[in-house]
Amino acid sequence: DTAVSQTPKYLVTQMGNDKSIKCEQNLGHDTMYWYKQDSKKFLKIMFSYNNKELIINETVPNRFSPKSPDKAHLNLHINSLELGDSAVYFCASSQDRAWQYFGPGTRLTVT
Amino acid sequence: KQEVTQIPAALSVPEGENLVLNCSFTDSAIYNLQWFRQDPGKGLTSLLLIQSSQREQTSGRLNASLDKSSGRSTLYIAASQPGDSATYLCAALDRGSTLGRLYFGRGTQLTVWP
Numbered sequence: 113d114t115a116v117s118q119t120p121k122y123l124v125t126q127m128g129n130d131k132s133i134k135c136e137q138n139l140g141h142d143t144m145y146w147y148k149q150d151s152k153k154f155l156k157i158m159f160s161y162n163n164k165e166l167i168i169n170e171t172v173p174n175r176f177s178p179k180s181p182d183k184a185h186l187n188l189h190i191n192s193l194e195l196g197d198s199a200v201y202f203c204a205s206s207q208d209r210a211w212q213y214f215g216p217g218t219r220l221t222v223t
Numbered sequence: 224k225q226e227v228t229q230i231p232a233a234l235s236v237p238e239g240e241n242l243v244l245n246c247s248f249t250d251s252a253i254y255n256l257q258w259f260r261q262d263p264g265k266g267l268t269s270l271l272l273i274q275s276s277q278r279e280q281t282s283g284r285l286n287a288s289l290d291k292s293s294g295r296s297t298l299y300i301a302a303s304q305p306g307d308s309a310t311y312l313c314a315a316l317d318r319g320s321t322l323g324r325l326y327f328g329r330g331t332q333l334t335v336w337p
Contacts, residue, residue: 116266143323145323152329153310153329153330154327154329155312155314155327156327157324157325160323160324162323167323168323168324202266202267204267206323208323209254209255209316209323210272211257211269211272212257212269212323212325213269214259214266214267214268214269215266216265216266217265217266219264
């Protein structure tokens, strides 16, 4: 069974569109994260939710809106996509400050 | 703000060599330090996690050490194999940070050739 899953794996869309990425974890963890990996492979945290409560909200454009319907799911909605949003987005989960388990990533390409 | 640096950025070695990957961090007040592996086009795989109170952790051919006072961690890979080829990332979890904020280095891209 996949521990942390994301859909879709690839996403190609045009500038100005709105898109969502979904993440699910079946590990029973209480904390979930969204990370962005840029073209230079640098990973940086975007958001973190603990028990459905927003904990970390980095300096991310407000076009990005996370939503956690329950502890096992954390979705990322992006409005008015821009070229600079092209990146790989990773979802992760952990129990408190223990190991973080990462999903396979969603490669977003904005044309 | 925590900054994590990894040296070298890339490493190419013949199969069988023992090698060391270096990671340094600017703020020694860390909760733990984690090492990950990333294969091309794939997600991150957790390798080792060292708590701030520990000096090292071992898993198979991998050994990670932590020296908080000097702000360094090393990942030692024994008897390297072509299957070890990947990018290795270290990440520090600050003690004072909001829950779960990991600071990543830019990684060391390792190539092990037969």
